[in-house]
Amino acid sequence: MALIVLGLALWWGAHLFKRLAPARRAAMGDAGKGVVTVGILAGVVLMVIGYRGNEAPxxxxxxxxxxxxxxxxxxxxxxxxxxxxxxxxxxxxxxxxxxxxxxxxxxxxxxxxxxxxxxxxxxxxxxxxxxxxxxxxxxxxxxxxxxxxxxxxxxxxxxxxxxxxxxxxxxxxxxxxxxxx
Structure with a gap:
């Protein structure tokens, strides 16, 4: 379950980064797109691994x-x-x-x-x-x-x-x- 939650946190954070910290995101320029993309992809991977391996009640x-x-x-x-x-x-x-x-x-x-x-x-x-x-x-x-x-x-x-x-x-x-x- 921890991997699902961690994946969700990365998903949320990467998607909301531009909206919640626009100045910081803008200061990163095009490199910021890469950071956001990596965060989203890492979140998806963690969610999938966590979901597939979970034996939740x-x-x-x-x-x-x-x-x-x-x-x-x-x-x-x-x-x-x-x-x-x-x-x-x-x-x-x-x-x-x-x-x-x-x-x-x-x-x-x-x-x-x-x-x-x-x-x-x-x-x-x-x-x-x-x-x-x-x-x-x-x-x-x-x-x-x-x-x-x-x-x-x-x-x-x-x-x-x-x-x-x-x-x-x-x-x-x-x-x-x-x-x-």
């Missing part, structure tokens, strides 16, 4: 139907992430589509994983995304809504989300997790 036993809810939420999370990069119509409605995607991902995983390690990991990422939105909203005014995107971008984001979800499902299967039930 079960706190609840999710019913099987929640896998379907999880999959629907995951499709929406992948769509939001793709839509953010493609500046589709939803980016005019949701101010932080990538962070909303992360929050959706975390909630989806909390629904289907009832062990303590999952609550710490996915709950920690969910809490980070909520804090990140609050910090950004306080620091920056809401930008103007983007112009409506062409339908091709909407379709591209949806197709991309389905393809990525399929690939992530395959990886989960290779790791021994059955995301489709």
């Amino acid at each position: 079960d706190l609840w036993y999710p019913p099987d139907f929640l896998k379907h809810v999880n999959n629907l939420l995951m499709l929406f999370a992948f769509y939001l992430y793709a839509a953010s990069g493609m500046k589709t119509r939803i980016t005019g409605i949701i101010r932080h589509p990538q962070l909303t995607a992360v929050k959706t991902w975390a909630v989806a995983h909390l629904l289907v994983n009832g062990d303590l390690a999952s609550v710490v990991l996915f709950g920690g990422i969910l809490a980070w995304a909520v804090v990140e939105v609050i910090v950004i909203n306080r620091a920056e005014p809401r930008p103007p809504a983007p112009a409506p995107a062409p339908m091709g971008k909407e379709i591209g984001a949806l197709v991309g989300a389905v393809v990525v979800m399929g690939l992530v499902g395959l990886v989960h299967g290779w790791l021994g997790v059955r995301p489709w039930g």
